[in-house]
Amino acid sequence: MPELPEVEVTRLGLLPVTGARIASVTVRHHGLRWPVPADLAQHLVGQHVLQLTRRAKYILAEIGDASTTRGTLLLHLGMSGRLCLLERFFPAEKHDHVDIAFEDGRVIRLRDPRRFGAVLWLSGEASQHALLAALGPEPLSADFTGDYLYQHMRTRSAAIKTTIMDGHLVVGVGNIYASESLFKTGIHPETPAQALTLAQCTRLVADIKTTLQAALAAGGSSLRDFFGADGNPGYFQQTYAVYGRTGDPCLVCQQLIQTIRLGQRSTFFCPRCQPRARS
DNA sequence: CCTTTGTCCTGACTGC
DNA sequence: TGCAGTCAGGACAAAG
Numbered sequence: 429m430p431e432l433p434e435v436e437v438t439r440l441g442l443l444p445v446t447g448a449r450i451a452s453v454t455v456r457h458h459g460l461r462w463p464v465p466a467d468l469a470q471h472l473v474g475q476h477v478l479q480l481t482r483r484a485k486y487i488l489a490e491i492g493d494a495s496t497t498r499g500t501l502l503l504h505l506g507m508s509g510r511l512c513l514l515e516r517f518f519p520a521e522k523h524d525h526v527d528i529a530f531e532d533g534r535v536i537r538l539r540d541p542r543r544f545g546a547v548l549w550l551s552g553e554a555s556q557h558a559l560l561a562a563l564g565p566e567p568l569s570a571d572f573t574g575d576y577l578y579q580h581m582r583t584r585s586a587a588i589k590t591t592i593m594d595g596h597l598v599v600g601v602g603n604i605y606a607s608e609s610l611f612k613t614g615i616h617p618e619t620p621a622q623a624l625t626l627a628q629c630t631r632l633v634a635d636i637k638t639t640l641q642a643a644l645a646a647g648g649s650s651l652r653d654f655f656g657a658d659g660n661p662g663y664f665q666q667t668y669a670v671y672g673r674t675g676d677p678c679l680v681c682q683q684l685i686q687t688i689r690l691g692q693r694s695t696f697f698c699p700r701c702q703p704r705a706r707s
Numbered sequence: 708c709c710t711t712t713g714t715c716c717t718g719a720c721t722g723c
Numbered sequence: 724t725g726c727a728g729t730c731a732g733g734a735c736a737a738a739g
Binding site: 430431461485505506507542559583585593595603693694 | 710711712713714721722
């Protein structure tokens, strides 16, 4: 389940292909979240990877030659996707849907059993594409502040947990880190967003940043393990304070962790550390 | 049958 | 009244 830190570490793992020239593209299964463009190879073959960036959970590869940008390859891992950087070609296995092979023999391979990932070609300015244009600020950027969150919470009656997962407000806070951040701040996940004080918003923003940054640091430091010798990324060996710990004692107060469903998503919290706001 | 993921879409509702 | 913002729920795909 790649969240923002895993996506960013995946991007770091792919960075060595920057500048490399694409020799061939193989699409074994076009049926991802959206159809993989039939003419993908025409756009990519013979071109270079100019730059690898990330916006929200999208990995963006700027494609072109020395003088011109031709467009952007957009990659999303969905819920089960992995991008491997193989040093040489290996036979594809069951859920290996897309290969991008380079002239030096390396291969970027997308494996995605549940096929909810995406491979798209964006011509023109990538940031103007419909998928990217309406996104909120990056959670780790200076634009994401307590003031910003507070201002946008004032009109919202929905639960704070579903609200901070809204990509139009702030990107990259998925189900796991939403629960983890709210635990850290000590806010009950069902608290109406508009009930948060400025002080609470300021602390929540700080806790979202430190939670994501800690995961990023853990993943970055284990990049070699995350991207194994075969170029195969594993999952972070992350331990969470509340996520997935239903019925286990809270690490702070020993109270048993509870689960509720919020917006059709499992939500974990400590009833003592995250008391329901009294009205 | 249940669950899991992030994102989009629809239709209904709210408040300025 | 009109409209943008908001919200709840469903859809998607596949597998354990």
